[in-house]
Amino acid sequence: MDVLPQPLLATTFGTGLVLREALDAGASEILLCLGGSATTDGGSGILRALGVRPLDADGEPVPDGGEGLARVASLDLAGLHPRARAARWRLAVDVTNPLVGPRGAARVFGPQKGASDVDVDYLDAGLERWAGVLADATGVDVRELPGAGAAGGVAGGLHAVLGAALEPGAALVADAVGLANAVADAALVLTGEGSFDSQSVGGKVADQVAAVAGRAPARPPVVVVAGQVLLPASRAAEAGITAAFSLAGGPATLAELVVHTPTRLADVAENVTRLVLR
Known part of the structure; x- marks a missing residue:
């Protein structure tokens, strides 16, 4: 019920x-x-x-x-x-x-x-x-x-x-997992969100990851992979996020998207990595 x-x-x-x-x-x-x-x-x-x-x-x-x-x-x-x-x-x-x-x-x-x-x-x-x-x-x-x-x-x-x-x-978790050390010499940082929207750059995980990466010596690009992307690219850039991509490959129901999330996540991550690190 x-x-x-x-x-x-x-x-x-x-x-x-x-x-x-x-x-x-x-x-x-x-x-x-x-x-x-x-x-x-x-x-x-x-x-x-x-x-x-x-x-x-x-x-x-x-x-x-x-x-x-x-x-x-x-x-x-x-x-x-x-x-x-x-x-x-x-x-x-x-x-x-x-x-x-x-x-x-x-x-x-x-x-x-x-x-x-x-x-x-x-x-x-x-x-x-x-x-x-x-x-x-x-x-x-x-x-x-x-x-x-x-x-x-x-x-x-x-x-x-x-x-x-x-x-x-997000800062508590970042500190617990040693995020600053992990991204210190990274060439690319991938992070995620269910829905990447205005709330995402108001202190949530993606916002914290971008802040930590922005202080790293290498200043690696930060790419968000999300279920849906609603935030304009210009607003994402203001928050230090290089780009954001949706897992949806085309029209689909939420149930269908959930079933195919692992495959879509791997595909999008590979495409982003090939583009940035080619």
């Missing part, structure tokens, strides 16, 4: 339960990787699971999910898990989007989660209200914080309440 998106009701509460268990077990450092979420609740679900109570003007708990943010008026932090603020929180984010506004969590990512134009307006207004309540309760304003919009605003909520540090996820 298909599960339909619920952009106004989807919540991060389940993730919060996992985090609470980790704190109960004595975790002193938590690295939470953010991305690919179905939620736009500003991290309120996680905070609820950790004992925080978002309240309306009458002092009653607001509904869960992004829908409830439009009614939130205050934050009761008295029940926050006793170990929550003592732990070191690191949030791996793959975008630089702020919490609200034209590049905010609702407007950029909401439609991907099933939000209509009306839903997007409602969610963005809710996140704006949520940001004001967070600022009143913690003294931290996360509206324009780069990366605060990650995972539907989770990064913003956890930064304000828990002091969580936002760290570029």
Whole structure:
């Protein structure tokens, strides 16, 4: 049975339960990787699971999910898990989007989660209200914080309440795999993306790979191989990416493309390599 998106009701509460268990077990450092979420609740679900109570003007708990943010008026932090603020929180984010506004969590990512134009307006207004309540309760304003919009605003909520540090996820991985050393004397660098679009050059993997390659002594060309290429070549060049190629060899359904991905990936990579290293 298909599960339909619920952009106004989807919540991060389940993730919060996992985090609470980790704190109960004595975790002193938590690295939470953010991305690919179905939620736009500003991290309120996680905070609820950790004992925080978002309240309306009458002092009653607001509904869960992004829908409830439009009614939130205050934050009761008295029940926050006793170990929550003592732990070191690191949030791996793959975008630089702020919490609200034209590049905010609702407007950029909401439609991907099933939000209509009306839903997007409602969610963005809710996140704006949520940001004001967070600022009143913690003294931290996360509206324009780069990366605060990650995972539907989770990064913003956890930064304000828990002091969580936002760290570029792609940079963490690049450091872990020794990317700088790997491309130091490379003649060509290939990287990939499901959909190569404007989000790809906003802190995601391709953007990080291009940045690292751009600092390498050899300054090798960086080529993206993606399921689909939607970013104009001029914009890709501004980000340090030499070229981008789609795996699609012609008209096909997504199911057909998935089946032939290994073959198409090998073919495109070979063609790029022959062209650049001929």
